[in-house]
Amino acid sequence: MSDKHKTVKRFLLICIFGLIIFSSIFLSVTQFYLLIFFGFLFYFFSTPIGALGDSLAQRRADDVGVSFGTIRTWGSVGFATSSLAIGLVLTIYGVEYMLWPYLAFALIALFVTFRVKDVKVEQEPVSFKDAASLLKYKPFIFFLFFMMFLTVSHRANDSYIGLYIAQLGGSNFYVGVAWFVGVISEAIVFFFAGRWFRKYHTLIFVILAGAIYTLRWFLFALVDDYWMIIGLQFLHGLTFGILYLSAMDYVTRLIPRILQSTGHLIFYAVFFGVSGIIGSLLGGAIIDQYGGSTLYFVLGFIALSGTILMTLYHLLPYGKKA
Amino acid sequence: MSEQQSLTPLKALLFAFHATNTIIISYLPLYLAERGLTGSEIGFVLAVGPLAPNYIPTFLGLYE
Numbered sequence: 001m002s003d004k005h006k007t008v009k010r011f012l013l014i015c016i017f018g019l020i021i022f023s024s025i026f027l028s029v030t031q032f033y034l035l036i037f038f039g040f041l042f043y044f045f046s047t048p049i050g051a052l053g054d055s056l057a058q059r060r061a062d063d064v065g066v067s068f069g070t071i072r073t074w075g076s077v078g079f080a081t082s083s084l085a086i087g088l089v090l091t092i093y094g095v096e097y098m099l100w101p102y103l104a105f106a107l108i109a110l111f112v113t114f115r116v117k118d119v120k121v122e123q124e125p126v127s128f129k130d131a132a133s134l135l136k137y138k139p140f141i142f143f144l145f146f147m148m149f150l151t152v153s154h155r156a157n158d159s160y161i162g163l164y165i166a167q168l169g170g171s172n173f174y175v176g177v178a179w180f181v182g183v184i185s186e187a188i189v190f191f192f193a194g195r196w197f198r199k200y201h202t203l204i205f206v207i208l209a210g211a212i213y214t215l216r217w218f219l220f221a222l223v224d225d226y227w228m229i230i231g232l233q234f235l236h237g238l239t240f241g242i243l244y245l246s247a248m249d250y251v252t253r254l255i256p257r258i259l260q261s262t263g264h265l266i267f268y269a270v271f272f273g274v275s276g277i278i279g280s281l282l283g284g285a286i287i288d289q290y291g292g293s294t295l296y297f298v299l300g301f302i303a304l305s306g307t308i309l310m311t312l313y314h315l316l317p318y319g320k321k322a
Numbered sequence: 323m324s325e326q327q328s329l330t331p332l333k334a335l336l337f338a339f340h341a342t343n344t345i346i347i348s349y350l351p352l353y354l355a356e357r358g359l360t361g362s363e364i365g366f367v368l369a370v371g372p373l374a375p376n377y378i379p380t381f382l383g384l385y386e
Contacts, residue, residue: 035367036366043373050339050343063325074337075340078336079341096356101345102346105339163364166352276368284360284368285361285362288362
């Protein structure tokens with residue numbers, strides 16, 4: 001691929017075009033197999049946009065001499081605004097009309113991308129050989145495997161918290177409010193976490209996040225009012241925020257510098273990819289058979305197992321590598 | 323256009339994209355339930371998301 005074509009903007013435009021076309025189809029079809037098929041195409045185009053946008057923001061921040069955070073924070077503002085505003089709109093009109101607000105924001109995204117200043121890419125591609133060599137590195141594999149107990153529970157909640165709030169009688173608007181509270185708490189943790197991390201070993205924070213996850217899911221299982229879920233959502237920052245930052249930090253120290261970007265890619269694939277697949281399938285089966293409360297009890301036990309395994313990992317020689 | 327102003331379209335892009343993303347993250351499960359899918363079927367549709375190869379741009383060297 002020639003350097004001329006390796007521009008982030010071109011790739012972003014392709015992704016947003018694809019997102020607009022396939023979201024329109026995905027959110028119109030009703031048959032299960034069509035939803036699967038067009039869902040895949042929709043995600044194929046929409047998934048890379050977040051990371052591409054972050055990458056662009058990082059480079060432009062460096063060029064202009066401002067911090068990455070001052071640009072990236074607009075993404076969080078977009079998330080927070082839309083979780084409340086769209087929640088309100090969908091409560092009035094019904095969630096079946098979610099394509100329209102979705103397309104409105106997508107068209108804005110497309111329009112402004114034409115005006116975004118591009119950057120050139122000189123980075124060497126990640127190679128499969130590097131990935132294969134990292135997958136033979138035992139401390140890395142053990143760490144990711146134990147971490148998955150926490151991230152599977154996390155991703156199952158991502159998929160089903162909305163349905164649980166609905167089961168408890170909350171309207172669409174309150175689902176939006178729950179996400180809003182979660183995102184705000186996450187932003188606060190991201191902002192302050194740098195100061196806490198210097199004091200203790202990184203794995204202590206992974207274990208701490210696991211313990212709070214365990215508590216969070218058991219509390220979710222016990223409540224019988226959707227307002228209590230919303231009240232407990234500040235724990236999203238203390239669980240996801242702390243786990244994500246500390247696990248990423250641990251992985252960065254664990255693996256050799258030259259394999260760093262490959263290592264982060266595998267980390268990201270396990271945290272969001274593999275865990276998302278297992279969490280969604282497992283969660284769906286449980287909520288179908290036994291309901292939301294049982295789902296959260298199961299998630300509590302999964303997170304508890306992960307916390308215990310992570311503690312053992314920390315005490316055994318493997319955990320001492322970084 | 324100053325350097326600072328040249329960042330405005332990028333900020334607007336991040337705002338708008340994350341606004342679309344929230345709608346999917348927060349409401350897609352409810353939307354699918356409204357369409358009459360069971361919990362397990364919703365699980366299958368949501369599991370397709372992480373299957374989509376986000377990793378292609380990485381292997382092309384488009385990320386940091």
